Amino acid sequence: xxxxxxxxxxxxxxxxxxxxxxxxxxxxxxxxxxxxxxxxxxxxxxxxxxxxxxxxxxxxxxxxxxxxxxxxxxxxxxxxxxxxxxxxxxxxxxxxxxxxxxxxxxxxxxxxxxxxxxxxxxxxxxxxxxxxxxxxxxxxxxxxxxxxxxxxxxxxxxxxxxxxxxxxxxxxxxxxxxxxxxxxxxxxxxxxxxxxxxxxxxxxxxxxxxxxxxxxxxxxxxxxxxxxxxxxxxxxxxxxxxxxxxxxxxxxxxxxxxxxxxxxxxx
Amino acid sequence: xxxxxxxxxxxxxxxxxxxxxxxxxxxxxxxxxxxxxxxxxxxxxxxxxxxxxxxxxxxxxxxxxxxxxxxxxxxxxxxxxxxxxxxxxxxxxxxxxxxxxxxxxxxxxxxxxxxxxxxxxxxxxxxxxxxxxxxxxxxxxxxxxxxxxxxx
Numbered sequence: 001x002x003x004x005x006x007x008x009x010x011x012x013x014x015x016x017x018x019x020x021x022x023x024x025x026x027x028x029x030x031x032x033x034x035x036x037x038x039x040x041x042x043x044x045x046x047x048x049x050x051x052x053x054x055x056x057x058x059x060x061x062x063x064x065x066x067x068x069x070x071x072x073x074x075x076x077x078x079x080x081x082x083x084x085x086x087x088x089x090x091x092x093x094x095x096x097x098x099x100x101x102x103x104x105x106x107x108x109x110x111x112x113x114x115x116x117x118x119x120x121x122x123x124x125x126x127x128x129x130x131x132x133x134x135x136x137x138x139x140x141x142x143x144x145x146x147x148x149x150x151x152x153x154x155x156x157x158x159x160x161x162x163x164x165x166x167x168x169x170x171x172x173x174x175x176x177x178x179x180x181x182x183x184x185x186x187x188x189x190x191x192x193x194x195x196x197x198x199x200x201x202x203x204x205x206x207x208x209x210x211x212x213x214x215x216x217x218x219x220x221x222x223x224x225x226x227x228x229x230x231x232x233x234x235x236x237x238x239x240x241x242x243x244x245x246x247x248x249x250x251x252x253x254x255x256x257x258x259x260x261x262x263x264x265x266x267x
Numbered sequence: 268x269x270x271x272x273x274x275x276x277x278x279x280x281x282x283x284x285x286x287x288x289x290x291x292x293x294x295x296x297x298x299x300x301x302x303x304x305x306x307x308x309x310x311x312x313x314x315x316x317x318x319x320x321x322x323x324x325x326x327x328x329x330x331x332x333x334x335x336x337x338x339x340x341x342x343x344x345x346x347x348x349x350x351x352x353x354x355x356x357x358x359x360x361x362x363x364x365x366x367x368x369x370x371x372x373x374x375x376x377x378x379x380x381x382x383x384x385x386x387x388x389x390x391x392x393x394x395x396x397x398x399x400x401x402x403x404x405x406x407x408x409x410x411x412x413x414x415x416x417x418x419x
Contacts, residue, residue: 149363256350
């Protein structure tokens with residue numbers, strides 16, 4: 001923690017950054033995001049195993065953007081989000097200073113994406129074992145059982161869009177959900193609209209989700225909606241060999257193609 | 268019990284399948300009248316939401332058809348569409364959506380006979396599957412809404 005404080009203080013004192021996004025003490029056990037802009041308040045920064053929220057979601061907010069150069073306390077999944085945002089031309093190289101906290105507690109300061117790519121590449125991109133197990137169980141069920149499972153889960157959805165708000169990749173200022181001519185997604189939370197919303201969310205994250213699981217943690221009614229994006233993006237990696245959040249260069253799986261893409265369903 | 272006549276929506280591309288279906292007509296080939304054709308510029312234009320909206324509107328099956336690979340009027344629209352469908356299908360499958368009701372095919376402007384065969388075969392298959400009960404139940408909660416506020 002001391003190392004983190006020192007690094008943060010140095011960055012602010014030398015005006016290498018104007019604002020640092022990090023984790024601070026929140027209510028009870030839950031850390032909360034803090035925004036540090038003065039060197040003498042860096043002691044508010046904490047880091048422990050509970051600091052898993054994906055802070056990259058704040059990077060594109062106008063309130064943060066207008067602050068100039070930003071420092072951000074990150075973990076590996078958050079770093080992947082930042083690389084993916086870079087791949088989508090949302091962040092430029094050397095625009096953000098990452099204070100990457102490694103598993104052993106060491107803090108590395110990263111500004112160049114090329115360096116970040118190297119660090120991120122050393123870590124697993126597999127789906128966490130408990131989630132993988134849930135996915136496997138679902139895949140073994142019959143189609144009808146899967147349908148019932150998801151319809152039941154989606155029935156709880158209240159369309160609060162916390163999943164969208166918490167996701168760093170959902171940064172469109174004009175989301176399809178708000179589009180009302182035509183109205184793609186009905187406004188009230190009913191079975192049909194909920195299904196359409198969740199399918200649309202996952203499809204728009206296809207090939208872009210870096211599997212941080214923030215959407216499911218943000219969900220107030222505990223829908224395991226991260227299983228959908230996890231499954232789909234692993235599937236994409238298997239078929240097309242592309243994973244999100246590994247490179248700062250544009251590499252969107254659905255904006256490219258191979259003439260010999262293999263499928264077995266087109267007549 | 269009256270026999271079930273499925274409603275099938277076909278999203279076709281302007282350059283190949285629409286012209287192919289036109290050829291079916293001018294060749295005087297008869298085929299099942301269950302299909303409602305919607306012409307779009309290119310298969311690359313067919314958003315996955317259009318497929319969902321067709322089912323929400325009461326379709327029992329959906330056909331998506333366009334130019335054969337390498338024949339796209341816009342060079343690569345059908346290649347992009349193919350990728351999107353591969354991804355979309357794997358998602359629908361995981362959700363438990365009845366993917367047997369979504370049909371993809373390549374029909375060129377010269378394949379009038381293929382179009383007739385395709386529609387006949389698909390109509391028979393969907394007839395066998397019966398009405399899309401799963402989606403109809405789901406839609407019921409939102410149906411009034413759709414009727415009141417047209418999606419058009």
